[in-house]
Structure formats: C-alpha cells, structure tokens
Amino acid sequence: MTEETRDATRESAGRGTVLVTSGTGRTGRRVVERLAARGVPVRVGSRRGEIPFDWSEPAGWEAALSGARAAYIAYVPDLGAPAAPAAMTAFGEAARRCGVRRLVLLSGRGEPAAVAAEEALRAAAGDAELTVVRSAFFTQNFSEGALLDGVLGGELVFPAGDTAEPFVDADDLADVVTAALCGEGVAGTVVELTGPRALTFAEVAAEISAATGREVRYTAVTGARYAEMLVGFGVPAPEAEFLAGLFTSLLDGHNAGVTDGVKRALGRDSKPFARYAAEAARDGFWTVRG
Numbered sequence: 001m002t003e004e005t006r007d008a009t010r011e012s013a014g015r016g017t018v019l020v021t022s023g024t025g026r027t028g029r030r031v032v033e034r035l036a037a038r039g040v041p042v043r044v045g046s047r048r049g050e051i052p053f054d055w056s057e058p059a060g061w062e063a064a065l066s067g068a069r070a071a072y073i074a075y076v077p078d079l080g081a082p083a084a085p086a087a088m089t090a091f092g093e094a095a096r097r098c099g100v101r102r103l104v105l106l107s108g109r110g111e112p113a114a115v116a117a118e119e120a121l122r123a124a125a126g127d128a129e130l131t132v133v134r135s136a137f138f139t140q141n142f143s144e145g146a147l148l149d150g151v152l153g154g155e156l157v158f159p160a161g162d163t164a165e166p167f168v169d170a171d172d173l174a175d176v177v178t179a180a181l182c183g184e185g186v187a188g189t190v191v192e193l194t195g196p197r198a199l200t201f202a203e204v205a206a207e208i209s210a211a212t213g214r215e216v217r218y219t220a221v222t223g224a225r226y227a228e229m230l231v232g233f234g235v236p237a238p239e240a241e242f243l244a245g246l247f248t249s250l251l252d253g254h255n256a257g258v259t260d261g262v263k264r265a266l267g268r269d270s271k272p273f274a275r276y277a278a279e280a281a282r283d284g285f286w287t288v289r290g
C-alpha cells in the first residue's frame with residue numbers, strides 16, 4: 001500500500017468514525033458494541049481512551065471530535081443538571097467546528113431542565129442532524145446501577161411512592177441510538193422511549209423476586225430521606241440533593257404513560273420487564289455471593 005493510499009484510507013475512516021461519549025457507561029458501551037458489529041469505526045469517549053474524553057475537561061472535546069462524522073452524547077451526571085446547557089453549547093460548537101454531521105443526544109423523558117440543554121445543543125450545532133432520545137428509567141438500574149445493592153440486599157429503597165414507571169431496557173435504547181447514528185429509524189427527530197408497560201417499584205420488586213426465587217421488597221422513602229442515604233454512601237451533598245429532587249420530580253405520575261418509540265424506530269416491540277428480569281437473573285447479576 002502506497003503512502004497516498006494509506007492517507008486516503010485514514011481519511012475515509014475518519015469520515016466514518018463515530019464518537020461515543022461516556023463510551024464505557026451503561027448505554028455507551030452497548031452503542032460501541034453495536035457500531036463495531038456493523039463495521040463502523042468507533043472512537044470510545046472515556047477518560048482513559050486513546051484520545052481522552054471527559055465531561056469535566058472541555059478543552060479536550062475538540063480532539064475527540066476531530067475527524068468524526070457522528071457522535072452519541074450521553075452527558076454525565078444528567079442532562080437536567082444545572083451545568084448541562086453550557087456543556088451542550090460548548091460541545092455543539094466544538095462539533096460544528098469539527099464538521100460533525102450527525103448527533104444523537106440521550107435525554108430524560110418529561111424533564112423540563114433537560115429540554116433546555118437539548119435546545120442549547122441544537123442552537124450550537126448549526127445544521128448538523130440532531131436526534132433526541134428521551135428515555136424512561138432504565139431497567140438496568142436494578143442490575144448494573146445504583147439499585148443493584150438494594151436488590152442484592154433484598155430491599156429496594158427509593159423515593160417513588162406508588163407511582164408507576166414504564167422502564168425501558170438499555171439494549172432497546174442502544175439499538176435505537178445505533179440506528180439513528182447510522183441514519184436509520186427515527187434519525188433527525190425527537191423520540192420518547194419506554195417499555196411496554198408501566199410498573200410500580202413494588203411490582204418491580206415482585207418481578208425480581210419471581211426471577212431470582214428470593215424475596216425482594218420495596219420500601220418508599222421521601223426525597224429528603226433518600227438524599228440523606230446517598231450522602232451516607234459517600235455521594236457529595238449537592239449531587240445527592242440534585243438526584244433526590246430529580247427522582248421525586250420524575251416519579252410524580254406524569255411519566256407513567258407508555259409510548260411506541262421503540263417500535264417506530266426499530267419496527268419491533270420493546271422488551272417487557274419480566275423478560276429483562278429473567279435474563280438478568282440467568283446472567284448472574286443478582287447472584288448473592290459469600
């Protein structure tokens with residue numbers, strides 16, 4: 001291969017590269033796997049990546065975006081956080097300077113503060129195609145996230161009262177995001193993703209109990225009490241208060257409705273919680289060791 005051919009190959013790969021921010025996280029790693037399976041060149045955005053990407057270090061964002069044709073944006077800690085609109089403005093401007101043509105943004109369903117961040121990105125990114133994926137709570141919160149310890153300990157403690165939530169499987173979301181990054185499905189639109197049925201946390205505990213064969217119960221607490229618990233686990237007080245306030249505001253009933261977003265994007269139904277629970281139990285996420 002001549003040097004000119006190598007340069008042309010690198011240029012072609014650069015045009016096709018997709019940056020996945022938070023690329024080792026719950027949704028990011030799933031999107032990375034799916035893009036790689038399609039043969040799409042992927043740049044994993046992480047602090048330890050070959051080209052580091054860190055949401056707290058905006059000076060490095062342009063290097064991570066350079067040469068990418070598309071990007072998946074999963075902002076940490078949450079798109080409804082106070083710092084998110086400014087971060088989205090800065091990211092969008094960097095993406096525009098780098099010539100990124102397609103953006104897929106993970107957002108929160110029924111979260112007004114997240115909409116402000118969405119609009120900040122839209123305004124900053126110029127004429128890039130923007131897909132906004134507004135997601136319900138992930139089922140994987142119970143097997144890979146903050147609620148795992150509660151499941152393993154037999155008690156889910158959360159400020160949800162008896163409100164129902166249509167939990168969506170992160171695998172479904174990753175499939176939707178991957179399709180949008182490739183210009184398919186609901187690319188260029190705003191879509192809300194949920195599972196097929198809304199469940200209360202007590203019903204979730206019952207589903208997990210059935211899948212694991214051991215009792216898991218749900219205990220409702222106030223937002224203030226939940227913030228205290230998070231601080232006790234080492235979460236900084238401002239972050240704990242933000243998270244507790246976010247959860248109580250989202251779980252007040254306004255998000256209980258089910259959407260057909262997954263079906264519109266992928267042409268198939270979303271995964272039921274019972275199937276997710278059976279798979280998580282089979283894969284050992286809830287095996288109590290020791």
